């Protein structure tokens with residue numbers, strides 16, 4: 010089996026599922042749903058309600074639809090949309106959730122305000138985001154195996170919502186209330202063996218960019234170091250790294 014987010018984040022999935030506590034009548038919106046595992050899970054719990062997953066990536070939405078069709082779920086739908094500006098139905102949803110899909114907004118306060126308007130009054134937000142890069146062993150280990158970038162990466166920042174006071178200001182500005190942060194400390198899974206884990210890590214933008222900058226011999230050397238790092242994290246149950254996330258909850262007043 011090749012690694013994917015569902016495999017990588019399986020321990021976090023359970024934490025999010027419990028925190029969401031989806032009820033049978035509820036309508037759920039999943040932001041940055043990827044291939045939709047969390048949306049399908051919400052749809053199964055909301056047996057008399059519904060779940061909508063949105064993602065900015067057309068292939069992710071295509072895959073999410075395929076998987077939902079294969080499962081025969083009738084109360085789930087997926088839309089290709091930029092959650093920052095998409096015109097969601099107003100005050101429609103009881104719950105907005107996201108498994109690591111809200112860290113990539115250009116203007117987070119405007120994006121979260123847009124998302125809040127989709128929640129009914131007293132509706133809840135329950136999302137997972139990464140804590141800072143240095144609190145995430147997977148990030149530290151991968152970066153230490155690769156040469157230091159000359160300039161900070163310009164692309165999307167998975168750690169953009171790592172700082173609770175800053176995130177509280179963003180969610181306050183977006184009109185949310187009762188904002189809470191819970192420290193979640195779970196391992197992430199990178200693959201059943203070192204080859205599978207290397208394949209998964211090779212797909213990260215930071216890895217690809219770092220390797221592409223190097224001449225071939227230096228890139229081989231860096232890959233060798235990465236392989237050693239992954240081997241050091243190989244257990245009987247595959248390659249695992251420690252990680253830390255915030256479970257953030259808030260309400261639409």
Ligand SMILES: C[S@@+](CC[C@H](N)C(=O)[O-])C[C@H]1O[C@@H](n2cnc3c(N)ncnc32)[C@H](O)[C@@H]1O
Nearest residue numbers: 014041042043064065066091092108109110113
């Ligand atoms: C780390 S992945 C997580 C995917 C999924 N939630 C999961 O756990 O498998 C982040 C996802 O957010 C999506 N995304 C990023 N910016 C977005 C935006 N502005 N609107 C909607 N989706 C977005 C990406 O396309 C990607 O699928």
